[in-house]
Amino acid sequence: MLAPERVANAPAPPVPDEPRHATTWAEARQLAYDCARPLPPLNVPLADAIGGTLTADVLASWPLPHYASSAMDGWAINGSGPWKMTTAGLPLSPGEANVIATGGLIPAGAVAVLRKESGLVSRGTGDLPQLTLTPDAKPGETLPGRHIRPAGEEASAGDVLIPAGTVLNPAHIALAAVAGHDELQVQRKPVVAVVLTGSEVVTSGEPEPGQVRDAFGPQLDAVISYLGGESGGQRRIGDSYDEWLGALMRANHGHRPDVTITTGGTGKSGTDHFRDAVAALGGRLLVDGIAMRPGHPAVLAELPDGRFIIGLPGNPLAAMMALTTLGEPLLAALGARPLRRSSLMTSGADIDPAPGRTRLIPCTFVHELAFPAAHTGPGMMRGLAGAHGYMAVPPEGAAAGAPVPVLPLPWTAYSPLPAGRAAIGA
Template sequence: MSVTGWHQARRIAREAGRPLPPAEVPLDRAAGSALATPLVALSPLPAYDAAAMDGFAVAGTGPWRITGRVLAGDPHPPAPLSPGEAMEIGTGALVPAGAAAVLPYEQSTRTGRTVSGAFAPGRHIRRRGEDCPAGQEVLPAGTVVTSVVLGLAASLGHDTLTVHRRPRVATVVTGAELCRAGIPAAGQVRDAIGPMLPGLIRAAGAEPASQTRVTDDPTALVDALLRPDAEVLVVCGATSAGAADHLRGALDTLAARVAVRGVACRPGHPQLFAVLPDGRFVVGLPGNPYAALVAALTLLFPLLGRLAGRAAPPALTATLAGPVTAHDRDTRLVPVTRIGSLARPAGHDRPGSLWGAAGADALAVVPPGHAGGEVELLALPAGDLVTAADRRPGQVAGVPVSR
């Protein structure tokens, strides 16, 4: 059986999809989606000349005669100031026309209706549009809508955002040996992939649609693949060539086009990528938990990111700070933690254990024959909703990474 190189497999998965159609949604429904159009300022920021300190708006040279007071949110604009006049002002209030600066309370001396003090022209006034003019493009299409992006959009006058619909993902967990609760009996194993998948799916920019569990029954697997409620089907287990592995036969039964029949990586070698005749995608993950995580980052994340309209993340690199034995033919995926500018192997990276990955920041992509130096990093999701994709490019777990 021919296998696909690790980098090529990721390219195949990403290039197979197209972003789902855009929709205009309220801000409170946009989180986690990707912008389908650039974010443009509808309003300047600030929207008006605003006081940056509590104090006195002053015109001309002092001392100044106090003519009134203006606070943030006052419904009527303040009267203009003439030279020698001042107006008491609160932070965020509209600065009266004619004001040369805002003199903070702590730098002023007030005597009755007169105030004096020294100031620098323009000081403590935030001028209209100085942070961002109206019409300015502030974020490109493909940007993931985080909580910060929502706040920015609101500050620029947006009530809605045009985003790509998030793809729906149905999962099929296979294996008669799996138990879902408690301590497994002899001959059973606790299912670790089923609980892991919903968070991974959300982190990749998609929505979990359903989860089906089947035993090692080829007919039940075919039936599960016929579910119409998702653009992507993820099958856990059944990807190898053993007596209980029926995914390949099920794909043949459904006349699927299999683009990846295995990937040259360790762990995660028996992973699959296929397209059903109706255009739905099938991603096959190995049955070992860490191998399944590697396969999800290899095939599922690039596919879902593309369908969700997310911009492709830039390649990140770091220098390995501990011994890692490279494979002679396959790419190794090794959990690492960041320490300064280095990436230290976390250990505990056997295919059946998530221990090392659970405490890691990223997976180091160790190419065949690697003899030291920089390697590519894949950032690991930090949670169900706060994800690697929400981080700024060039960071792993919030730490800058060399490029």
């Protein structure tokens, strides 16, 4: 087992200048979840339903299979033989047989299917060929029902084939098609538009001093998808109030987003316009700053038409922690999914107290211990890039060997919940 260690490069940041009633990290997550109601479901073609969450049971429209069919290549037979051969598909009288392929419709009068390995066709005494059993045919080859797949063998009409709440995979879609469905009712995913701000941001090449590379544009749409949303497009604007107002008023690429995510502009300086633009649109602030580091300037607002706006700080790691704090619960609520709770893991290091705020620290999991990552300043992405999840360290800090709340990152399948550890509150 690795020895506990102190995080040398992650000292507790200075106490922020925040009001005492600032929303806590746990309160912010719960409020972001409670403020929204699930979006209405919609009917979509089968091919578009993969990955969606089913909102109504899928029933069998008819028996599956809907006709009795052959399980073998061979002959449909009536009686114990020998049999006179007749034209395929015609009704059979006792002592008659006709050729049938696997999956073929059992003709009227047929009582069994004789597989081709067990039969031999020869010239009969009349004009029609005659079918007989081979000398090595196994006993029971002509018993009633042999090698016949009866109608309704898989399901009866009206049976529930796929229950509501199922996340649909390709096999579900195939089953729904066989059961007679052309569309399925699924939970609508929230459409999320992104407004990227900052005249100092460049999208390619080496930035000049005073410029920064865009850390949000190339990845936010993917993160939105991981969180259960659907991309509503991106828009880039400068730093003026008019640009902010226009961007929040307009829908991106003709879509009316359910949620708009903005980057930067959430501070309270004269060049930060998030709050003024929301106020001009008649909106209200639901969360205005969170007692956490990094990401404390995060803002959640609601417009009169029911749209939500999430204001992320401009620093990349701070923005990602704010997005997991506010965006993940909000998109879960809109998508009719439960709020994912943190779970307890054992801290692999001492983490200093940070009075009055929760510290969100990317971490890695080794032998069921959570180790804080290095390079986790508000503007750094190196630590997050190699992390499995993030710690939500309470204001009193955490000692090595003590439990600490942990959540997985949206894009990692690694579960932070070791055997026997229960999930906790927020």
